[in-house]
Amino acid sequence: MNKHAALRFRHASRTPVRPALPADATRCRRCVRSDLSAVTIGGRAYVLGGYDGGEPIDSVLETTDGSAFTQVATLPTPARYMAVATLGGMIYAFGGESADGEATDAIQAIDPKAETARVVGHLHEPSSHGAAFNLGG
Numbered sequence: 001m002n003k004h005a006a007l008r009f010r011h012a013s014r015t016p017v018r019p020a021l022p023a024d025a026t027r028c029r030r031c032v033r034s035d036l037s038a039v040t041i042g043g044r045a046y047v048l049g050g051y052d053g054g055e056p057i058d059s060v061l062e063t064t065d066g067s068a069f070t071q072v073a074t075l076p077t078p079a080r081y082m083a084v085a086t087l088g089g090m091i092y093a094f095g096g097e098s099a100d101g102e103a104t105d106a107i108q109a110i111d112p113k114a115e116t117a118r119v120v121g122h123l124h125e126p127s128s129h130g131a132a133f134n135l136g137g
Helices: none
Strands: 036-039 044-048 057-061 070-074 085-087 090-094 103-111 116-127
Touching: 036 085, 036 090, 044 090, 070 103, 070 116, 090 116
Parallel strands: none
Antiparallel strands: 036 044, 044 057, 057 070, 085 090, 090 103, 103 116
C-alpha cells in the first residue's frame, strides 16, 4: 500500500466517503487519522476522534464495510487516545488528549441514531491512553 494512501473524510453530516489517494498528502491533513478510538454496535463500526498530525479530530464516523464512512456526530471535546465503550446503543468516550497535549476529564455520550454527541460528565481526574469496556451488557 502506498504510504500516502488514506481514507478521505468529509465532515458534513451523513456524507458517504470513499477511500482516496490525495494528490498531495500535505494538503489533506484531515485525511490521515491516527490515535483514534473505535467500537462496534451490531454490524456497524465507529471511529471516534484521533489525530491528523496537527490537532485532535472532532468527528465520529460510521462504516459497515470499512471502505465507506459517514459522519454521524461531532465531538464537543475533540480528543485522541480516548477510552470508549458502548451500552444500549450509545457510545461513551472517556478522557483523551486535547489539542494542548493535556489529558481531559470529559465523558462524552454519542448517540449514532440521533447523530448527537454531548458532554455528560467528568472523570474525577483527567485521563488519556486508557481503556474501557462493557462487561455483560
